[in-house]
Amino acid sequence: MKEIKIEVTGIKESQVKFQGNAEKFLDYKDLIEAALDIIPQGGFTPKDIRDRNRIQEALDKVGVDGVVKLEDADYDNLDKIIKDSRWLIRNKDITKFLRNFEDGTYKKPEPEKTSKKK
Secondary structure, three states, rough: OOOEOOOOEEEEHHHHOOOOOOEEEEHHHHHHHHHHOOOOOOOHHHHHHHHHHHHHHHHHHOOOOOOOEEEEHHHHHHHHHHOOOOOOOHHHHHHHHHHHOOOOOOOOOOOOOOOOOO
16 A cells, blocks of 8 residues: 655646636645546557546545555556656646655555564
């Protein structure tokens, strides 16, 4: 299981969406959703649609802790989607977001499970 902390960026929705809200600042959930909607070259395959919808379902379950929890396979799919995406703007906040994937920030090792011996 991988966890992505949802952080707010300094990017206004109007910078990336036609008729976007000039008062709303995007967060990582918004950026992930934007990447999920970027059409890959040649269009979406049925597998692409299923994989992206699984990620969207996890995004829709973000709790008050502001953390997206993804199964390892879903994270790997998202990682590839993010790295293959083409963005409409260049911005220091996009760079930070992308660097978190490139540097493996979200691929922290699972905590070791300790077993109690009697």
